[in-house]
Amino acid sequence: MWRLLKTEVSYDRLRIGLFLFFCTVAFLTIWLGVRWERNRVPMTMLMVLVLSLSAVYAGEKNRTTQKRDRLHVLFPVSLWQIGITHLLYPLSVLSIVYFLLFVSVLAARPFVNYSLTLPSLPHMLTLTGLVLIVNAVVLLYRDLRMTFIKKKQRFLIFVFWFIVYIGALLPFYVVTNFFGLFGENTPAQNFLTRLLESPTGFMAAGLLLSGLSLVIFVKRKSYADS
Amino acid sequence: MEKAFLYKDVVKTFPGFKLGPLDLGLESGTVLGLIGPNGAGKTTSIQCLVGLLRADSGEMQVFGRPNDLNKPQWKQDIGYVGDVHVFYERWTGQQNLRFLSQFYPEWSDEKAAELAKRFQLPLDKRAKDLSTGNRVKLSLVSALAHSPRLLLLDEPTSGIDPVVRTEVLDVLFEILETGDRAIFYTTHILPEISRIADELAFIDDGRIWLRTPKEDLNERWRKITFRLATQNIAFESAVSHRRDGNDHQIISSDFDATLRQLQKFGAENIRDMRMSIEEIAVQILKGGKGVASA
Numbered sequence: 001m002w003r004l005l006k007t008e009v010s011y012d013r014l015r016i017g018l019f020l021f022f023c024t025v026a027f028l029t030i031w032l033g034v035r036w037e038r039n040r041v042p043m044t045m046l047m048v049l050v051l052s053l054s055a056v057y058a059g060e061k062n063r064t065t066q067k068r069d070r071l072h073v074l075f076p077v078s079l080w081q082i083g084i085t086h087l088l089y090p091l092s093v094l095s096i097v098y099f100l101l102f103v104s105v106l107a108a109r110p111f112v113n114y115s116l117t118l119p120s121l122p123h124m125l126t127l128t129g130l131v132l133i134v135n136a137v138v139l140l141y142r143d144l145r146m147t148f149i150k151k152k153q154r155f156l157i158f159v160f161w162f163i164v165y166i167g168a169l170l171p172f173y174v175v176t177n178f179f180g181l182f183g184e185n186t187p188a189q190n191f192l193t194r195l196l197e198s199p200t201g202f203m204a205a206g207l208l209l210s211g212l213s214l215v216i217f218v219k220r221k222s223y224a225d226s
Numbered sequence: 227m228e229k230a231f232l233y234k235d236v237v238k239t240f241p242g243f244k245l246g247p248l249d250l251g252l253e254s255g256t257v258l259g260l261i262g263p264n265g266a267g268k269t270t271s272i273q274c275l276v277g278l279l280r281a282d283s284g285e286m287q288v289f290g291r292p293n294d295l296n297k298p299q300w301k302q303d304i305g306y307v308g309d310v311h312v313f314y315e316r317w318t319g320q321q322n323l324r325f326l327s328q329f330y331p332e333w334s335d336e337k338a339a340e341l342a343k344r345f346q347l348p349l350d351k352r353a354k355d356l357s358t359g360n361r362v363k364l365s366l367v368s369a370l371a372h373s374p375r376l377l378l379l380d381e382p383t384s385g386i387d388p389v390v391r392t393e394v395l396d397v398l399f400e401i402l403e404t405g406d407r408a409i410f411y412t413t414h415i416l417p418e419i420s421r422i423a424d425e426l427a428f429i430d431d432g433r434i435w436l437r438t439p440k441e442d443l444n445e446r447w448r449k450i451t452f453r454l455a456t457q458n459i460a461f462e463s464a465v466s467h468r469r470d471g472n473d474h475q476i477i478s479s480d481f482d483a484t485l486r487q488l489q490k491f492g493a494e495n496i497r498d499m500r501m502s503i504e505e506i507a508v509q510i511l512k513g514g515k516g517v518a519s520a
Contacts, residue, residue, distance in 0.1 A: 003328050003329070011316070066315055067310065067312045068312065070278060070310070073277055073295070074276060074277070074278075074301065074306055075298070075326075075329045076298040076299060076301040076302050076329055077298060077329065078295065078297070079295045080296060218295075218296070220280070222279050222280070223278050223279075224273055224278040
């Protein structure tokens with residue numbers, strides 16, 4: 001499993017490097033180059049979320065297009081281990097981003113005349129939960145299509161996926177409001193803020209969906225086409 | 227003798243297609259060629275065995291171990307080359323081989339290098355820049371470098387030129403010389419299979435209609451010409467029958483039985499010709515189940 005994960009990260013190192021470069025540019029722009037009266041952490045976290053999701057999605061799409069599951073399934077490695085690799089990949093990418101974030105904050109501090117704070121642990125856990133949710137939904141959609149191959153079944157899966165993706169817009173709304181990025185708090189925003197003050201919900205949903213995606217991967221009827 | 231692989235009542239269904247129930251086994255040191263038209267079930271059979279497809283029911287074993295995808299030690303014994311050649315595309319052939327070597331304790335870098343040299347495979351090129359023929363060669367090197375006891379080849383030479391195809395077959399012959407390796411080879415390129423296989427199985431519409439040693443086919447199947455005035459005789463084991471006046475031509479799937487019958491009817495000028503495996507296979511595939519059981 002670790003060999004697979006190491007290989008996947010190593011294979012994507014150029015892509016990950018480019019992604020980290022964009023993150024660095026984004027961080028420095030937010031902290032050093034933008035006139036902004038509010039706390040800059042929310043904008044930073046929003047950027048981390050958007051860029052992480054792009055990187056994770058691109059990595060996943062690339063793996064599917066190149067049929068790497070088909071390759072891995074032939075190795076003497078269990079399906080559970082391959083499936084866990086799919087979940088550890090985005091977490092590895094996110095860990096690198098968090099590391100970069102911390103280093104960048106420490107590096108930028110001497111150059112700003114305001115209090116540049118690090119994101120808190122609950123913030124990071126909430127973001128991790130969101131990334132896990134989106135990653136799991138992408139995996140679930142792909143893996144369910146490999147098991148349910150009839151047209152009607154695939155249509156239903158698409159409808160499910162579409163609804164979930166519309167729902168996935170919610171986290172962006174939530175993140176922007178949770179961190180107080182835009183506007184005054186409305187009752188709805190207050191409700192969401194209370195919901196999110198503890199990252200438990202997002203982490204729990206992320207882990208639950210990840211677990212489900214793992215089971216669906218292991219039960220897939222075909223590994224020949226992705 | 228230990229079976230290299232075994233299918234027991236294996237069934238796999240897709241919309242509009244059903245494979246099986248499939249019962250098939252192969253002993254070590256044997257080459258079994260699976261012959262059938264496109265869509266007959268050749269690829270599905272092999273993909274079920276290697277775990278790329280999950281069978282609906284039935285059991286499969288490799289050297290006595292069930293092909294459980296979560297207890298994957300049995301995969302150490304397998305080398306598989308499919309019709310699709312998957313690599314890390316931005317990596318060179320050498321990098322891909324290095325990656326694969328981590329998963330097989332029996333992997334030999336020397337053997338991989340030797341095979342690559344034998345195939346004149348440019349290992350310094352990225353996988354995505356390799357020609358179709360070179361991708362096949364890289365797949366073969368990947369499948370052979372850990373010296374698997376069972377080699378599963380699913381139309382490995384489709385889409386490559388005759389020169390490369392001959393090279394591939396030459397290497398397979400060399401492997402066979404080393405002893406107890408089993409090879410399961412599917413193809414619709416008949417001259418290939420007739421060169422390499424010990425036994426042939428004919429598959430169509432998801433079912434194996436006939437399995438027989440190649441030598442038996444050579445012995446039993448004949449093209450027979452003769453003169454006979456008698457009309458309307460149904461010849462035993464005749465797969466096809468052409469008539470021009472009193473001159474007849476029969477293709478028989480059991481030469482001895484047909485000959486006895488011809489002698490009984492007093493046929494004259496009987497001549498028989500051996501048929502190539504390609505000719506026989508074409509007759510079997512054209513005639514399907516009826517021919518197989520004739």
